[in-house]
Amino acid sequence: MSFLEQFERRLGRSDMIQLLTLFLVVLALVTLARWANPLSRVNEAWFSVSQTRVILLALIALGYGGVYALRPRSVQRSTGLAVLMFALVSTPFEVAAYAASYPSVPLSWALLLPLVDTVAFYGIGLGLGWFLGRVRSRSLLPLAIPGLLIGMIALDIRLGVNLLNPMTASVNPAWQHAGIMVAIASLTTVLLALGPESGASR
Amino acid sequence: MSQSSQAQPGAQYTYERMALRAAALLVTALLLAQALAQPPSVRFELGHRGEFVTERWNPLRVTLRDIGSVRLEIRVDQGSLREGEKPMIYRTLLPGGTGISVFEDDLYLPGWRRFSWSARTEGSTIASGSFDPKEKSVQPLDLLISSRPGRWRGQFEAEARTLEVAAGDLPERVAAYDGVRTLLIDGSAASPRLEAVAAAAAAGVRVVLLDPLPIGHRDLDVLAPDPVQRLGTGWLLRGTDPEATLAAALALKRELPTGALQELRHELDISGPEPLPLLTLLIVAAGYGILTLLLISFGGLPGTLASLSLALLASLIAWGYLRPERAQIERELTISVGAGDLAIRYQVHTLFTLPAGRIRSEIIAYPLGGIPYLVTPSGTRFDLDRWTTSTLLAKPGLDRALLTWEGGALANRSDSPLTDLYVVGLGHQGELGAGERLVPRPAENLPLSSLYARLLDLELPSGTGLARSRQGLVIALPDPRPELLAGRAP
Numbered sequence: 102m103s104f105l106e107q108f109e110r111r112l113g114r115s116d117m118i119q120l121l122t123l124f125l126v127v128l129a130l131v132t133l134a135r136w137a138n139p140l141s142r143v144n145e146a147w148f149s150v151s152q153t154r155v156i157l158l159a160l161i162a163l164g165y166g167g168v169y170a171l172r173p174r175s176v177q178r179s180t181g182l183a184v185l186m187f188a189l190v191s192t193p194f195e196v197a198a199y200a201a202s203y204p205s206v207p208l209s210w211a212l213l214l215p216l217v218d219t220v221a222f223y224g225i226g227l228g229l230g231w232f233l234g235r236v237r238s239r240s241l242l243p244l245a246i247p248g249l250l251i252g253m254i255a256l257d258i259r260l261g262v263n264l265l266n267p268m269t270a271s272v273n274p275a276w277q278h279a280g281i282m283v284a285i286a287s288l289t290t291v292l293l294a295l296g297p298e299s300g301a302s303r
Numbered sequence: 304m305s306q307s308s309q310a311q312p313g314a315q316y317t318y319e320r321m322a323l324r325a326a327a328l329l330v331t332a333l334l335l336a337q338a339l340a341q342p343p344s345v346r347f348e349l350g351h352r353g354e355f356v357t358e359r360w361n362p363l364r365v366t367l368r369d370i371g372s373v374r375l376e377i378r379v380d381q382g383s384l385r386e387g388e389k390p391m392i393y394r395t396l397l398p399g400g401t402g403i404s405v406f407e408d409d410l411y412l413p414g415w416r417r418f419s420w421s422a423r424t425e426g427s428t429i430a431s432g433s434f435d436p437k438e439k440s441v442q443p444l445d446l447l448i449s450s451r452p453g454r455w456r457g458q459f460e461a462e463a464r465t466l467e468v469a470a471g472d473l474p475e476r477v478a479a480y481d482g483v484r485t486l487l488i489d490g491s492a493a494s495p496r497l498e499a500v501a502a503a504a505a506a507g508v509r510v511v512l513l514d515p516l517p518i519g520h521r522d523l524d525v526l527a528p529d530p531v532q533r534l535g536t537g538w539l540l541r542g543t544d545p546e547a548t549l550a551a552a553l554a555l556k557r558e559l560p561t562g563a564l565q566e567l568r569h570e571l572d573i574s575g576p577e578p579l580p581l582l583t584l585l586i587v588a589a590g591y592g593i594l595t596l597l598l599i600s601f602g603g604l605p606g607t608l609a610s611l612s613l614a615l616l617a618s619l620i621a622w623g624y625l626r627p628e629r630a631q632i633e634r635e636l637t638i639s640v641g642a643g644d645l646a647i648r649y650q651v652h653t654l655f656t657l658p659a660g661r662i663r664s665e666i667i668a669y670p671l672g673g674i675p676y677l678v679t680p681s682g683t684r685f686d687l688d689r690w691t692t693s694t695l696l697a698k699p700g701l702d703r704a705l706l707t708w709e710g711g712a713l714a715n716r717s718d719s720p721l722t723d724l725y726v727v728g729l730g731h732q733g734e735l736g737a738g739e740r741l742v743p744r745p746a747e748n749l750p751l752s753s754l755y756a757r758l759l760d761l762e763l764p765s766g767t768g769l770a771r772s773r774q775g776l777v778i779a780l781p782d783p784r785p786e787l788l789a790g791r792a793p
Contacts, residue, residue: 105604106604108607109603109604109607112599112607113603118596118599118600121596122592122596125592125595126592129585129589132584132588133588136578136581136584137578138581139578142574142575142578142690143575143690186599186610186611189611190595190599190610190611190613190614192615192618193614193617193618193621194588196621196622197618197621197622197625200621200622201579201625201626203626203630203657203689203690204689205658205659205660205689
C-alpha cells in the first residue's frame with residue numbers, strides 16, 4: 102500500500118472524520134460567538150479563533166502522537182499527515198477571522214504557527230507515548246496528554262516566558278516559541294522521514 | 304634742518320604716548336569684555352512673560368546663548384493618581400551656536416499635574432526646570448501694553464490675569480493668542496507690530512486702542528479705522544474715553560473658541576467597517592464544513608486534494624471579501640472663521656484605526672481624551688488600541704477670510720463657489736459663486752444639516768454666515784451690532 106493510500110485511508114477513518122467534524126463545528130461556533138454585530142462593531146473573532154484552533158490542534162496532535170507512538174513508522178507518517186490536514190482545512194476560519202478582525206499580528210505568523218505547532222506537538226506526543234511505553238504506563242496516556250499540555254502552559258506562566266504555550270504565542274508572536282517549535286517539528290519530520298521503518302519497539 | 308632735529312624727540316615721545324594709550328585702552332577693553340561676558344545660558348519661557356494658560360495653546364520661547372545644538376524636551380503629565388501617568392511630550396532639536404539663538408513655537412498645554420522641561424546637549428543636561436501645579440490656571444490673560452498698567456487693572460474683574468507686556472515680545476502667530484482675552488494698547492509704551500496685533504485679533508482677542516495714540520502707533524490705523532470692528536474672530540475697539548471703551552470691550556465675548564470645536568468631533572465619527580451578518584457567516588461556515596467533510600469522507604484521495612483546494616479558495620474569497628481596504632480611516636474638517644480680511648483656521652482630524660499601533664500624524668495637534676502623545680516639529684505621534692477612534696485638534700492658523708460681510712452683503716472672496724449658504728436668523732440662502740455678493744433675505748426654514756445644527760448650538764450671533772467650500776466650512780461673523788456701534792463712538 103502506498104503512502105498516499107495509507108494517508109487517505111487514515112484520514113477517512115471514522116475517528117478522524119468525527120474529530121474533524123467536531124473541530125470544525127467548534128471553530129464555527131467560536132467564530133460566530135466573537136463576530137462583530139450591530140451592537141458591538143469591534144470584531145474580536147480572530148483572537149478567539151486563533152487560540153482555540155491552535156490549542157485544539159495541539160491537543161489532537163499530542164493525542165494521536167501518543168496513541169501511535171509504538172506503531173510502525175509508516176502509520177505514524179500517515180497519521181501525522183492526517184493530523185496536519187486538520188490544520189490545513191481549518192485555515193479558512195483563521196483567514197476569515199483575521200481579515201475581519203484586522204489584528205496587528207502578521208498574517209504569515211497566523212498561517213504558519215498552527216502548522217508548525219501541529220507537527221511539533223505530534224512529535225512531542227510521539228515522545229510521550231514512547232516514554233510511557235518504556236515505563237509500561239501507557240494506561241496513563243488519556244491523563245498524560247492533556248496533563249502535558251496543561252503543564253507546558255503552566256510552566257510558561259510560572260516562568261513568565263512564552264516558550265511552550267501555543268495559545269499565547271498564537272496572538273503574541275514570540276520568536277522563542279517559534280524557534281523551539283520549529284526545532285521540534287524539524288526533528289519530528291526528520292525522524293518520520295528518515296527513521297527506521299519498524300518504528301518503536303513493541 | 305635744526306628744526307627737524309629738534310622735533311624728532313618730541314615726535315618719538317608722542318608715538319610712545321599713543322602706543323601706551325592704545326595698549327592701556329586694549330587692556331581696559333579686554334578686562335571690560337571679560338567682566339561683561341555672560342556665561343552660556345538657556346532661557347525657557349512659556350506663555351506671555353512666563354504666564355501660561357492650561358488647556359490652551361501657549362507661545363514658547365527658548366533663548367540660547369553661546370550653546371551648540373540643544374535637545375529640548377517638555378514633559379507634561381496629564382494623568383491623575385487614579386489613572387496613572389499620561390505623558391504629553393514635546394521634543395525638538397534647537398540649533399544653537401555662538402551668540403544668541405531664539406526659538407519660538409506654540410505648545411498646547413493640557414490639564415496637568417506635573418510639568419517639567421529640560422535642555423540637553425550630548426550626554427548632559429545643561430538646564431531644566433519644573434512648574435508648581437499651583438501655577439495651573441485656565442483663566443485667560445489680559446495683556447496691557449502700557450507704561451502705567453496700574454491705571455487699567457482696576458477695570459478688569461477681580462480674578463482677571465492682567466499682565467504688562469512689552470510690545471516687542473508679542474508673537475505674530477495666531478495660536479499664541481489662544482489663551483489671551485484682551486490686548487490693551489494705550490499708547491504710553493512702544494507700539495506693537497501690526498502683524499502681532501492682527502494675529503491677536505484674528506485669534507479672537509478683543510484689542511482695545513485708547514485714543515489719542517501717538518504718531519508711532521499710526522500703523523494700527525490700518526487695522527482699526529473704525530471705532531468698533533471685527534477682525535478674524537476678535538474685535539478691534541478704539542475710543543477717546545478710556546473707561547467707556549475698555550468697559551465696552553470687556554463686555555464682548557469670544558465667538559467660537561477653540562474648545563467649542565470639540566463639540567464638532569461627533570460630525571466626524573467613524574464607526575468602522577460593516578460586519579458580515581451572522582446568519583450569512585453561519586451559512587457559509589456550515590456549507591464549507593459540510594463540503595469539506597463530504598470530500599474527505601467520500602472523495603478518496605482526489606477528494607482530499609479537492610478539500611485542500613477548497614480551503615485555499617475559501618481563504619482567498621474570505622480575504623478578499625472581509626478584509627477592509629484600509630487599516631486606518633481618516634476624516635477631516637477644516638473650519639475657517641473670520642470677519643474683515645482675516646480668518647482663523649481650525650482643523651479637526653478624526654482617525655479610526657483597525658489594528659493597534661503607533662499613529663503618526665503630520666499635523667501639529669493634540670488628541671482629545673487625555674491620551675499620551677508626543678509632539679515634534681514633524682508632527683504628532685501617539686498609540687491607539689485596535690478599533691478605536693481618536694480626534695485631533697490642530698494648531699490654529701491664520702487664513703484669508705473667504706466669506707465675509709461687506710456692508711449688508713455676503714461676499715465670496717474665494718475662487719470657487721460656496722454652497723449650502725446659511726445665515727443665522729435668516730435661513731438658507733443657496734449658493735454663492737466665486738467672487739459674487741449676495742444680500743441675504745429671510746428664507747424658508749429647511750431642515751439643517753447636523754453640522755450646522757451643532758454650530759448653531761454654539762450660540763453663533765445672529766447674522767453669522769455659514770457655507771461649505773472645497774476646503775471645508777467657512778463662517779463669516781457679522782458686523783458689530785448697531786447698538787454697539789452707536790454706543791461706541793466716544
